Amino acid sequence: MPAVRRLVPLVLALSSSVFAAQIGTIPPAESLTATRVAALPAGSRPAWADYVARSDAQRAADRAALAAERDGLATLPPPPAGGHGEASMPLDKPAAWYGSDAALRVAGNILSFQTPAGGWGKNQPRDQPPRLRGQAFVADNNSKRATPGDYDLAQNPLWSYVGTIDNDATITEIRFLARVAAQLPGEAGEPYRQGAQRGVAYLLAAQFPNGGWPQVWPLQGGYHDAITMNDDAVVEVMELMGVVARGDADLGFLPASMRSAAGAAEARALQLLLTMQIRIEGRPTLWGQQHDPLTLLPASARNYEPPALSSSESARALIYLMSLPGPSPAVVEAVQGGVATLRALPVRDRAWVKVDEAQGRRLVERPGAGPLWARYYDMKTLRPVFGDRDKSLHDDVNDISLERRNGYNWWGTGPAKALAAYDAWAAKWVKTP
Structure with missing residues (x-):
């Protein structure tokens, strides 16, 4: 990729504070709304309109279910x-452990917190007591740092992340229930099989018409409506769909129709993944942390997370693509382009470390250190970019606030695993002239 190679000296130069500057402001992500759908070409409008309507109806049903539980309660549970x-x-754990009392307590807790839609919230220990009547379906996930106008401020503070794939939620619950059900054949395992089946049905219902998944479903608005590569969410759902289709990981009990639907869902998502890969000078490069569901362009998330290419999430997408049997020419091209881009981008002789209490974490010179990749790269120039909590965008990590430098992993080694896997994969699938 000649264009990327020419950018490498500039990428290295921008790690010096001599060139530091605020280079822009991070815009908000757009919600997926009926108004936006109405502006689509006539041919694609019906599927998206149906999707938004289903989301609205399911959200109303979820809230009505909780309201019905709370009817007549003098005091609401915390x-x-x-x-x-x-x-x-x-x-x-060993297979037998999933039939233990400890595993059954977790599984019972999981079932009690399954939302009416069939999903689960995030950041919630499942080894705690089961859900009480009238209790919220999810823990309080509202940002404690959010202020008016913050992109992370929930539109409804009492209803946030009610069904999500963020932080491995829903995916992990389904897999855990399947393991428990495998140790309880017959009637004893039926509640866990049903819970896992409802979870898979939830993911199938949440899939966008174009094959992606939002972070939260029913839709919550803002960046939660975006196709979410962050924390490998979409890739992990795709992998789960493949597992369901094959009947692996103790999920062989699912109906044949659901297994077939899961295989089709993975296929649609794979095509979308290839389509979303950003091209520079015609060559495939990387993916964003999240992509707008309609334009497919990288989208913003929290105040300090810009619409940009993400090295870590891209590396995870490449690992998924390299796991596919018999990759198509399009998959081979995507992997080659992504790997070439990641190989061109790292800085060396730099370390991302805490200097002291006053200076916090900084990118410093350290001979022999690296390679390190920035978390974000501009989608046109491949220059590293860094956001701050005030929505400002910078070209040097050392130029952002102490709080954000200490509170976010701006530089890391995440892509190294994908690059290490590439040579063996290429030897099998890349034809040499």
């Missing part, structure tokens, strides 16, 4: 506790 949800649902 919201459930937040915390590290995924750690409470281990998926790497």
